[in-house]
Amino acid sequence: MIIGIASDHRGVDAKKKVMEHLSNYEVINYGTDSYDSVDYPDYAFKIGNDVKDGKIDLGILICNTGIGMSIACNKVKKVRCAKVDSVDDARLARLHNNANVIALSCNNADLINIVDTFINTSFSNEKRHLKRINKIDNYD
Secondary structure (H helix, E strand, O other), rough: OOEEEEHHHHHHHHHHHHHHHHHOOOOOOOOOOOOOOOOOHHHHHHHHHHOOOOOOEEEEEEEOHHHHHHHOOOOOOEEEEEEEEHHHHHHHHHHHHOOOOEEEEOOOOOOOHHHHHHHHHOOOOOOOHHHHHHHHHHOO
16 A cells, blocks of 8 residues: 655644654655645645656645645546544544545644554445545546
């Protein structure tokens, strides 16, 4: 499994912590690694496009709240980015929505458990969820 991770300037330290934790996986760092102000959509689009193109299996985005990153990333076709605040959110994002990217707040104290849950939960493949995901995927 290949995991892409990106942050804006506010999420650099949290991203480093997550990357250290994920040392058993192939992790691609999409930046930024600087505390200088950057535009978070640039990083969300990089992750989103590589998920869409199959270059990475899952994406993790980290900024101050996760909100802007999730909005930007969801502009990319075939991406289902969930703004996640809890372990339960991460589990349900994968189980019901087959989320392939999560957006997190750098201030979340449960960051590692959330990431682990996201990575280790599989999509349920239930018909009701597939039907709903297909509606989203086919909407223009």
